[in-house]
Amino acid sequence: MADFANVQPDEYKLLGCNFSAGRPFGIKGVTIHHMAGDLNAAQCNSIWAANGCSAHYSVDRNGYIVQHVNDTDRAYACGDGIGTGGGNDTTISIEHANSARGPWTVHEAAIESGAHLVAALCLYYGLGRPAWMVNVFPHKHWSSTACPGELAGSQRDHYMQRAVEWYDAMVGGAQPSAPTVQPAATPAAPSASQGAPGGFPRSTGARVPVHYSLHLKGGGWLDEVTDFGAGDDGFAGYPCRQHDLLCARVDRGTLKYQVHTVEDGWLDWVAKGDRNDTVNGCAGIAGHTIDGVRMYYVTPSGEECKQAWYRSQTTARAGWLNTVCDDGSTYSGDDYAGIYGEPLDRLQVCVTDGVPW
Ligand SMILES: [Zn+2]
Known part of the structure; x- marks a missing residue:
């Protein structure tokens, strides 16, 4: 079980490459992504090892959180350059598992864990209550992309509502009300x-x-x-x-x-x-x-x-x-x-x- 109060993931699988060391621009927000696929952490790592990209966290269809790049380093996740002060430089990137093709519906358990992680990061790094385009950004804010799909569309309000509820509960030291868990999405058909x-x-x-x-x-x-x-x-x-x-x-x-x-x-x-x-x-x-x-x-x-x-x-x-x-x-x-x-x-x-x- 992830330790949200101390922003510890369920597991570390550090990629070991595709990041720039340090945070010379500080940490100013969280960028959310969808995988455009129903991937687990090992699959994310093997894809990133081949394509030169990365992210700080992945959240799989079961809500399992794995850290791939340390928060204290800059992942290559947002499609913008390192050293320009944009998303890669200033934000922590979270990838969420979703259906393997459009409309890219993100699994409910991934939303719940991802929103909880957003709340934990906002609290831990003093970013304030989670707010869209204030301290929580969609990948497409930083570069031309469809990412994070439905997390910037039909599922955005639900995701942000849960992030705020978790944040308020963590500040108050309580558990938020139980989420309205929707049935898990059926496994995606093989690509x-x-x-x-x-x-x-x-x-x-x-x-x-x-x-x-x-x-x-x-x-x-x-x-x-x-x-x-x-x-x-x-x-x-x-x-x-x-x-x-x-x-x-x-x-x-x-x-x-x-x-x-x-x-x-x-x-x-x-x-x-x-x-x-x-x-x-x-x-x-x-x-x-x-x-x-x-x-x-x-x-x-x-x-x-x-x-x-x-x-x-x-x-x-x-x-x-x-x-x-x-x-x-x-x-x-x-x-x-x-x-x-x-x-x-x-x-x-x-x-x-x-x-x-
Ligand atoms: Zn993305």
Whole structure:
């Protein structure tokens, strides 16, 4: 049982990386996040170890609180820079387990523990009674993201009410009234990327090699990747950074692709990959942030039909989003990779005859 009076978690699983030591800007608030997934602490750590991000606490679907980065250090959680005086510098970040895809409903037990932890942090660090945008901030206050989903939407008032009730009770040395516990949410269905749902054949391994690369916003082209390696290796992009151009080509047939940017929406389709031709040879606009990708593979006549399968990650959340098949929404329900408003930071593509992951 967490010791809220002394802000001690149920357990420590310190990540040991992805933070900046010290609090030169002080502690001025709490930032709340959703995981955009139903994860436990070990899963959070393995994702963060790979993507360069972190948070101070995770709260799982059962309300179990684990500390990953000490309060006295600055976690890489809010998508803003270290040393700028923003959310990473001045706040303590809490991740909450929720449903694995939209509408991102956060589990009731996670709300109850998270709100209690917010109250404990506000009291311990002298931040005052929990108040939205005063000392409790949504991740999206600090950077462009959908995080914390429903905690800044339909579940916000309930969460803040419980935080205030816990704070008042702790100040008074009492227990607050029992929460109106809603039935625990049913376990989220496995993510589409974890298996081939019925009716969708797995890839036989037959591929048309696809070569693709992303261009760093304000930087240069990153290394070109062919298909992808084992696990999460072999992706285009740079974790936690923003990208503005995409270039992709296939050895046979035609790969059409288009990108969506935060500034412009969907841009025109491109059908060839040539980094030196920024008009027709790649998709995107220099300096504009890619937050969506769509692809379509045209099989050469006489060959077995293949499709482009692709998926992405964003700077705002951990883990791969749903795998997308180029025939639109029939596989995962998604017809593009990405989430509008969240900078895309990693992309994987494979041209093959079935579900590749
Ligand atoms: Zn977040």
